[in-house]
Amino acid sequence: MAAAKPSLTDSLSFCLAQLTAAAGEGPGGGKDPATNEPPLGRALLALRTRHIKAAEGIERFRARGGLRPLLALLRRTAAADPTPSQAGSASAPSPCASADSSPGPAPAAEAPSPPVRLRKTLDLALSILANCCTEGACRAEVRRLGGILPLVTILQCVKTDSIQNRTARALGNLAMEPECCGDIHSAGAVPLLVESLTACQDSQCLQSVVRALRNLADSPQHRLALAQQGAVRPLAELLAAAPDPSLTSALVRALLELSRGCSRACAEQLSLGGGLGPLVNLASHPKRTIREAAILILANLCAQGLVRPALGNAGGVEVLLGELRRRRGTNGASPASQQPLVRAVCLLCREAINRARLRDAGGLELLMGLLRDPRASAWHPRVVAALVGFFYDTGALGRLQALGLVPLLAGQLCGEAGEEEEEGIEAASWDFPEERTPEQAEAGSFRSLRLWLISEGYAAGPGDISPDWSPERCPLPEPSEPVSPTPGQISLRTPRTLHRPGRSPAATAEEPWGQEGPALLLLSRFSQAPDPSGALVTGPALCGLLAYVTGAPGPPSPRALRILARLTCNPACLEAFVRSYGAALLRAWLVLGVSPDDWPAPRVRPTRRSQHRELGEMLLQNLTVQAESPFGVGALTHLLLSGSPEDRVACALTLPFICRKPSLCRRLLLDQGGLRLLLAALTQPVPHPLFLFFAADSLSCLQGLLTPTVTPVVPPDMPLGLHPPSPCLYEPLLGPAPVPAPDLHFLLDSGLQLPAQRAASATASPFFRALLSGSFAEAQMDLVPLRGLSPSAAWPVLHHLHGCRGCGAALGPVPPPGQPLLGSKAEEALEAASRFLLPGLEEELEEAVGHIHLGPRGGPESVGEVFRLGRPRLAAHCARWTLGPGQCPRKRALALMGLVEAASEEAGLLTEALLAVVIGTESEHKGPRLDC
Template sequence: TSSTRGEDTQDPGIQHRKRKGPLAPAALGSAKMAAAKPTPTDSLSFCLAQLTAAAGEGLGGGKDTATNETPLGRALLALRTRHVKAAGGIERFRARGGLRPLLALLRRAAAAGPALSQAGSGSTPSSVESAASSGPAPSPGPAPSAASSSPTPSPPARLRKTLDLALSILANCCTEGACRAEVRRLGGILPLVTILQCVKTDSIQNRTARALGNLAMEPESCGDIHSAGAVPLLVESLTACQDSQCLQSVVRALRNLADSPQHRLALAQQGAVRPLAELLATASDPALTLALVRALLELSRGCSRACAEQLSLGGGLGPLVSLASDSKRAVREATILTLANLCAQGLVRPALGNAGGVEVLLGELRRRRSLNGTSQASQQPLVRAVCLLCREAINRARLRDAGGLELLMGLLRDPRASAWHPRVVAALVGFLYDTGALGRLQALGLVPLLAGQLCGEPGDEEEEGREAASWDFPEERTPERAEAGSFRSLRSWLISEGYASPPGDPASSSLSPTSPRTPRTPRLPSGRSPTTATEEPWGREGPALLLLSRFSQAPNPSGVLVTGPALCGLLAYVTGSPGPPSPRALRILARLTCNPACLEAFVCSYGAALLRAWLVFGVAPDDWPTLRARPARRGEMLLQNLTVQAESPFGVGALTHLLLSGSPEDRVACALTLPFICRKPSLWRRLLLDQGGLRLLLSALTRPAPHPLFLFFAADSLSCLQGLVSPSGVSPALLPAVPLDLDPPSPCLYEPLLGPAPTPAPDLHFLLDSGLRLPAHRAASATASPFFRALLAGSFAEAQMDLVPLRGLSPSAAWPVLHHLHGCRGCGAALGPVPPPGQPLLGSEAEEALEAAGRFLLPGLEEELEEAVGRIHLGPQGGPESVGEVFRLGRPRLAAHCARWTLGPGQCPRKRALALVGLVEAAGEEAGPLTEALLAVVMGVELGGKGPSLDS
C-alpha cells in the first residue's frame, strides 16, 4: 500500500510582471540592448563571491544606488534564475563550494528571525509570492529589479526577500542527491528548522518546507529533521497557513518524513494526521487535494491506532470515501489504498463502514479482479481490507448486502489467489452465527473448499497486532502475545467473543474433554465463560474447522458435509497433519456419524467404507494402489456410531428402501456398505442374501468403478461378509497367511523305469515330437484313463506298436503325465512344468500339461496340476499380482483358489484389494466364473456343490 514519497520539486523562479499594451519602439530598443549587454551576474564566480562576502558581512550588504538593489540580491536572483536552473548548474554550484556560504547566510537569517517575522507581517512582493512550491520550474527570463516597479524596500523587507531567494536556491539544490548529503554534512537542517519556527511568512514557510521535504528524501536527513523538532512546526503551519502552495509544500514535507514505521508513528503521535484530514474536508484546490491524499496514504501505511483515531476525529473518512470516485486516477487510487490501510485498525472500521467504505472497497476489488492483466499484488491490500471488514457485525451486513460473499467465494475458487485463501477463510468465521450468510455460503459451495483448505500449504502471514481484532466488543481486550500473526490475532478475537477458550481458563479447567459421541458446540458470544473444555490447537486450519463444525451442527448436514470431497478433506487432515490433529475434526466426524439424517448419505457416498479404509487400514484414495501407510485414528468408534444408526428402526427402514428402491448406483453402494455397519444376522442375511444385495455387489465388480477405491471397498466388504457368515474368534486382520498345501511328497513309482536296469523292464515307449523316448508299462498306462485304454488295448494301431507317438506334448508337460500313468500321486512331478511366481502362466508348460491332462482324460492329474499351480503362485512366495495370472487359466478349481486367497481371513487388506483388481482384469467381460467363485468362498461352500447362487 505504499506510494512514492514524491518527486523532487524546484522553485519556478520569479516571473516578469506583464505590462499592459505594447512596448514603445525606443523602450523596445533599449530592452534589446540591455539584454545583449553582459552583466557581472552572468558570471557564477561573481555571484559566489557576493554570496561569500555576504555570508561574512551580514544579510544586508551595501546598496547599489544605481539599481536600488544590493549586490547580494542581484547575485541571488541570478543564481536562482540562471545558474542553478541551467543544465548541470546545481552540480557546478555544489562543486564550486556554493552550499557553505549559502547555509552560512541562512544561519544569519535564522539569528535575525524575530525581525524578519515582524517584517513578514506586511505584504509579500508578488514576484516572490508567485513562486510555485512544486513541479518543474519554467525557463526563467531576466527579472527586472525591484526598484523598477516598487518603492525602495525597507531593510527588514529586503532581508526577507534575501532569505526568500536563498531558501529557493537551497530547495532547488536539494533536488540532487549529492547536494542533500552535503547540506546534511554541513549542518544545514537546524537553521531551516529555526527559520520555520521564527519566520511566519507564507513564502518563507513555503520554501523552508520545500527544502525540508527535499532533504527528507534521504533516510539520514529524514531522521535529523525529526530529531530537530520540525514536525510540530510543520503541523502548526498546516493550521496557520492559508496559501495553497505553501500548504502543498508542508504536506509534501510531512509525507516525505513518513519514510519508516517509526517515523510514521512519530508523526501520528505529534498530531500530523488530524489537520491533514481537516484540510481534506475543506480543500478546494485539486493540487492540494492530491497532495493531501498522497500524504494520508503514506502516513496510513501499517496504520497505527493514533493515525486511525486522528483521521476519524478530523472528519476524514467521509471525504476519503467521496474522493474514491474522483475523476483523477491518482486521487482515486491513493484514496482507496488509504481506506484499505485504515481497515487494519478495528476502532475505525465501524465508522468507515457507516461512511460507505465497505461498498467502495468491494467495488474496487471487484473491478480489479475483472480486469485482464491485473496483478495479484494490486489486489492484495484490498483483499486484506475486505477480510478485516468481516470482523464487525455492521460491516458484515453491509458486505453481505453488497455481494461480498460471492466475491470472497470467488477468491477461494481462484487458484491464483491461493496465498490469500487462509485469510479469506478466517474472515468467513465472522459469519459463524449468521444463518442467512451461512446458507448462502453453503449454496455457493463453501464446504468442499473448506475441506480442501485443511491440508493446504501455509501461505505467507502478514503480522497483525491486537488492534486488528473485532471492535464489536472493545472493552474485552486480550493481552497481546509475543507472537501475533493474523491467525493468532483471529484466535484472540474468537476468545474475546466467546467462540474459544483462553489458555488456563479456570472456568474450563475442571471440565473433561468432549466425547466424540456427544460433541459440544460453541455458544453465541456473550462475554462470559467460554464453552470449550480445554485449549485446543489453533493452527492455520482452525478457521476452516470452526466453520465446518458450525455446518455439522445443522439438523441435516448430509448434503454438504457427507460428500466425497468434504470427507476426504477431513480424513486427510486427521491422518496427514504434521502434528496432533485438532480434536474438533474428530468431533465433526463423530457428530455426523451420530446423526440419523446422515446415514443414507454415508451409505451412498461410500463414506462408511472410506472411514474404514482411511482410519482403520490407513489407505487413502491418493495412496491407492501404492502401499504408503497412514496412521489409524479411531475409525472403529465412528463405524460403531453408524452401526447404531443402521440397526435402529429408522436405519433398517432407510437401508431397506435404499436397497430395493434406490438408483442402481445407490443400491450397489448400499450392498457394499452393509457388511461394515450391520452386525445383526437377521438384518444382513435379509438384505444381502434374501433381497439380493450380494448379487448386486458381485455383478458390479466388472462394471466401471463408481469410486476410486471401489475395488478396495468391495474386497474388504466381501471379506467382512465372509467373516459374518463364518465367524471366528480372532480378528481377521491378525491371522497369518497359511499356504495352501505343505504335505511332504509321496514316493515316486515311475522313477525305477528310468534307471539302466529297470525292474520290471518297460514294454512300451512313448515318442515325443522332440524325439525323446519315454519308457512305460502298457498295462499301467491302459488302466490309468479311458483314453489310454482305448489307445493301447483297443482296436487302434497303437495297440500293436511298441513305440507310440504322443503329439503336441513337450518333455516338461509329458513328465507329470507319465508319472500319473504309473500311479504317482503327490511325488512332486506336477510341480515341474509350473513356472515360478512373476512369470506368466498362459502359454507356459503348466498350461500345456493341464490341457494334456484334460485331453487324456486324467482328472486326477488335472487336480494335482492345479494344486501345484496354487501352491507355487498362491502360496507364501506368491503375491496379489499372481492371482490374476492363475485366474486366466480359466479353471474353476483355480478360480476358487484365487477367491480363497483374495478373501482369506489372514490376508492383508491392500493385497486383498490388489488381488481383486487382478481378478477383475483377468475376468474381463466374462464375469460369471469370477462371481461364482467369490460367492462360493463368501458363503463357505465348495464350488460346484450345493449352496446359494446368484439366481437364488
C-alpha cells in the first residue's frame, strides 16, 4: 500500500506562515480572518493536534515566534465579532467539538456562517494558547507581549461556553505565575469569571473557571480581593447543587484555597451560599482528596466567629473532632497536619453552643490528651485558653479536674511552651457580637451571668459589668481578699478597682494577662471550690504556682498570690497541706529560697528575695491560724495518732512550721511520740525530694520553739572548744638534760623509745597503775613495750600521762578537714585512750576532732565524717552543729544528709543525739559546744 502523501500542514513553517498572515503580520495580512478560514483552520488544527502536542513542541513554537501572531490573531478575531453571543451550551454546535473531530474543512453544503467561523478560529487559537501557557517560559512571553488583556476582553465579549472554557483555562494557566496573577487581577478578570460561574451550564467550562479562580487566590491580598468581589458565594451555591464528581473536586479545591486565612467576606459568602452542610457531608466522601479538603475548609472557617455557630449546627464540631482524633491515633498523621484542626477545635470552644457539642462528643478528653502530649507543647497555650471557655460549666470543670487538668495547668505557668498565636477580632466569640449596641435588650443568659457575678462578689452591682463581657476578652476580677474563716487570719490584700457603670472591667482593671493568664484564671476558678485540696493542694500544683511566683521575669500576677492565700485560708485544705508537705515547701521555697530544682546544687535565683520571704511568712501564718484553731488541733491530732505511717511522719515534720504554741508542740511531738516518728523516718526511703531539707529545718525550728534560751552561735573568729594553751609538762623529759630524769621508757612497735616517769604514769590511769605498780612483770622493767600503737597516737597518750591538759598535743593526730577520720591517727589515738582507761584524754581528743572538723574551717561534709567515729559525745557535737541556731539552712540540710548516710546501722545513736539536742537535755553535758 502506497504511503500517504505529506500534507502542507505537516510543516510547522507553513502553519506559522498561515498564522502570521491571518494575524495581519505577513503578506496578505490585511484580509479578514473569516475569509481565510479554511487554510487558517487547517493550520490551527494542525498546530493544536500535532505540533504543540509533539515532544518539545511548545518550546519550538515559542522559539519560532508563534506566540506573537497567535496573540495578534486573538485580538483581531475578537474584534471581528460585532455582537457578543449570549448563547449557552444549547446554542449552535460547538465549534470546539467540530474542530476537534474534523481533520479537514467542512463540506460546502454545511459551511458555517461567518460569526460561527470566527468563533471556531477563536476556539482553536485559545486552545493553542492555553496549552502553551502550561510552560513557564511561555507564560512569561505572553505577559511580555501583553496577552492578558485580550483574554479578558474575550471573556467579556464572547459568552459561548466553549470560548469561556478555553479563555478561563488560559487565564488559569497564566495565573500560575505570580506576576501574571497580579496582572489578571488588575485587568478586571475576577468579576467576569464570577459572572461565568452563574451564567455557564457546561461542567467543563465551570471546572475551568473554578480552577482559574483557585489559581488567582495565590496570596492573602488576592484571596481577600476574590472574596470581596463575590467569588465565594457562587462556588458554595454550585457545591450545594450536588454537581458531578469532577466539578465537586474542583469546587472543593478552590474553596480550600480561598478559605486560607479565612476572611469575614469569605465566611459570610460561604455560609450564605449554603456551603456548610455540603462541606460537612463531603467530610465523609470516599475520595481522600475531597474528604481532606472539605475538612480543612471547615477548619479554616473556624477563624471567623460569625460562622462558627452555624458550622456547629451543621455538624462541623463532630467532624473536626473525629478527624483530629483519627490523626492523633497510633498511625496518625504528623503534628504539622494536626495543627489546623487543633486551632479549629480550640476556636470552637468560644461559643456556648459549640462547647456543649464538643463536651458531648468527647472533646474534653481530646484537649486533655493534647495537654499531656509533649510533642504538642507548641499548642498548649492555645488549648489552655480554649478551656477558659468552660469557666462557668460546672460539669465540664468537674470532668476536667478528674482528668488531671490542675497539675497540667500548674506546669504551664513556667513551662517553655510555644506562644499562643494572635487571633484577629473576627475570631472573637460570637456569643458577644461586636455589633451589639447598649440599647439592645439584655439576653436572659447575660442576666443570669450578671446575677451570679454579683452573688459571688465579683461585681458590686449591675453597673460593674457590661453586656459585652466574656471570659476570654476580659480576665475575671476576683475578690480583693479571701474571706477569713477565722479571726486574725492574715491574707493578701489588693486594692479593689471600682468600675463606672456601663464600662467593662477590662477598661479599668490593671490585672496582668500574659501567657500564664488563662491557666491562672482556671486555677483560680478551681480554688474557689468549697474543698479544692484534692486538686490544688498537691505537690505538682503547688510546685507550679511557686515556680511561677518566684521565677516570673517580672512581678507575678496578683491572681497567683490570691490563689495561694485562698488555699492557705481554707480549713478544708489544712490536712492536704500537711500530707503533701505543702507547708514545708512554702517555707523552703519562699522563706529560705530553696526549691526542688535548687537542691542540693544551688542555682541562680531572682533577686526579689524579700518579697518572696514576706509572702511565705504570710502564707504560713494563715496555716498557723488554721492549725491552732480547735478544728485544726483536732485534725492534726487525729492525723498524728490515726493516720497512715506516711501521714504521721508528714504531720510530725510540718507541726513546727505551722504551730507556734510550745505546749501544743510538746504534747503532739513529745508526749505522743511525733518527734521519734520523724527521727526514725530519717533513715527510711525519703517520701519527698526535699524531705531531708524539710526535716533539718523542722528540727531546727522545733529546737528554737522548745529551748528558746540556747546559746547563740559564736562568730567563727571566736571558736569555743579550746582553752588557751596550757604549759606542756612532758616536754622537759625530751631534752638532752631532762629534768627530772626519766626512770622509764615505753617501747613502740616501730622501735621508738619514749621517756616517761613511772610515778606520774601510774597515777594517771588504772591501767598503768596495774601495769607499772602491780604484780605484772612490767613493774620491774625499765623498758615497757606498748603494742599496737604508732608514734602519732602515742604522743598525746604520753602527754596526758604526765599531766598535760590542753597543751595542743591532742591536735597532732587529727587530720585536716576533707580527709577521712576513719582509719586515721585520730581514731587510733581515741582507741588507745579507751584501751588505757584515759577518759580525760578521750574527751580532749574528741574536743580536738570537733574543733578541727566542726569548727570555723569545717563544713557540712565533715559532720558525717565525725559521726562515723561512732562516739556519743561526737554524735552530740554533730547534732549541735547541724541544728545550731543561726546555721545556714542549706548547710544544715547537707549536714543532716551526711549524718543519715553515716548512721546506716547506727540509727539509734543518731536518733538519741538529735533528740537530746532538740529537747535540750544534752545541754547538761559538760563538754564544750562546737557550733560555728
